[in-house]
Amino acid sequence: MPDPLPVQQPRVGCGAVIQRADGAVLLVQRGRQPEQGYWGLPGGKVDWMEKVEDTVVREVQEETGLRVAVERLLCVVDHFEPALGQHWVAPVYLARTLDDAQAMPLEPEAILAVAWFHPDALPAPLTRSATEGLARLSSQG
Template identity: 85%
Template sequence: MPDSNPLQQPRVGCGAVIQRADGAVLLVKRGRQPEQGHWGLPGGKVDWMEKVEDTVVREVREETGLHVTVVRLLCVVDHFEPELGQHWVASVYLARPLDDAEATSLEPDAILALDWFTADALPAPLTRSARSGLSELSLLR
C-alpha cells in the first residue's frame, strides 16, 4: 500500500453516460486536467452533504444545459494521477435526457467540445471513466 499523507485525501466525483432513445451517448472533450484533451463524461466534484445522484443531475445541467434523470449506477472508478497529486473515486451513472433540448458547452474552459456518438463511432482517446461506463453498457469493445 502506498505511503499515506494525512493532507492528501481522495476526492469524490461522478459522471453520467447520457444515452438518448436512439442509443447515442453524449461525450465531452476535456479542457482541464486530469485527462485534458480526452473525450469523457459530463460530471464533476461531489459537494459537501450532496447526494451523488443529485450531483450528477446538477453537473450535467451546469456543463451542458441538459436536464437528465438518473437510471442506475454503472460502475465506480478509481482514478490515480500521482503526477498531479490527485486520487479520484468516481461513480458513473446511466442517465437519460428528460426532453429534446440541445446540449451545449456552458463551461468553455472545461469543455472544449461535445457531441453525441454511436457505439460504432466513438472518439479517441477516452477518459478512464468513459471507458469504464461505456464498457458496462457494452458500447465499448
C-alpha cells in the same frame, strides 16, 4: 519545525452515461486536468453534503444544459493520477434526458466540445471513467 506533508485524500467526482434512443452517447471534451483534451462523460466534483445523484443532475445541466434523471449506477471508477497528486473515486450513472433540449458546452474553460457518438464510432482518447462506464453499459445490454 518542518512543514507537515500535505494530506492526501481521495476526491469524489461522478459522471453520467446519457444514451439516446438511437444508441448514441453524449461525451464532452475536457478542458482541464486530469485528462485534459480527452473525451469523457459529463459530470464533476461532488460538493460537501451533496448526494452523488444530485451532483450528476446538477453537473450535467451546468456543463451541457441538459436536464437528466438518474436511472442506475453502472460502476465505480478508481482513477489515480500520481503525477498530479490526485486520486479520484468516480461513480458512473446511467441517466436519461428529460426534454428535447440541445446539448451545448456551457463551461468553456472546463468543456471544449460536446457531441453525440455512436458506440462503434467513439472519439479518442477517452477518459478512464468513459471507457469503464461505456464498457459496463455494453456488458449489461
